[in-house]
Amino acid sequence: MTATRFRSARRIPAALVALAVLGVAGLFLYDLAAVRADRPAMAWRRELARRLEVHTPADLAVQLAGGALAVAGAVLLLLAVTPGIRRILPMLSPERDGEAGAGPPLRAGIGRRDAAQVLRDRAMEVPGVRSARVRMGRSRVRVRARSHFRELEEVRADLDAVLAVGIEELGLVHPPRRRVRVRR
Structure with a gap:
């Protein structure tokens, strides 16, 4: 579905x-x-x-x-x-076929600002990231991070991995592409 x-x-x-x-x-x-x-x-x-x-x-x-x-x-x-509320990203809903009286399917969504905040919090947990700015679009996530003590490539790789997991955990119907920039 x-x-x-x-x-x-x-x-x-x-x-x-x-x-x-x-x-x-x-x-x-x-x-x-x-x-x-x-x-x-x-x-x-x-x-x-x-x-x-x-x-x-x-x-x-x-x-x-x-x-x-x-x-x-x-x-x-x-x-x-024109359709809708573009600031809300649709999320995957759990299958409820086995439940008695399942009723109408569940619909869930998350605001783009909220999703960006979740991903920013995840980015700040990466060692070496001093600050991060996340902009969430409908099809792309732009992340700008500042690093202060690790190699930029290491920080970028860790940040990319953390963001991939974060986007997957958001459970969006159409997972956005990532664009990560790391600077000193």
Whole structure:
């Protein structure tokens, strides 16, 4: 069983807002077409049509407003279709097939900052490491360490081994690649 990325709760509200904006824009377009076709219109529609006759689509203000609305709509649609909470890394879940009443599968995740802190603590346990900075991405871990009394290659090898075990113990679905730099 593969664990999927955690989804944000904003997907459904963002989709509803995008659909509502699309519906309102469609109604305005219909009203504008009705006024242009000389159908009876309400007073506010006649005033809107009068203003739109004065300000044509060639006007800079109309183009800027249209561009801003198009960008806002694109952002809302992007928020509606993009998955989730990228700062949480999905973890492997234990198999619960043998349990009575197992229920839905367990989902676990760890924040990227928390995972980086765990790996930093592991890196600080390596002899010769004075300080360490860990940056955790979704697919890569960047570690910068300062050494003060051992050979850099020895520290790098020990640090690489400790980090490999630390990443394995985190139990991530997609273990990240390591990039280790050691300096004096």
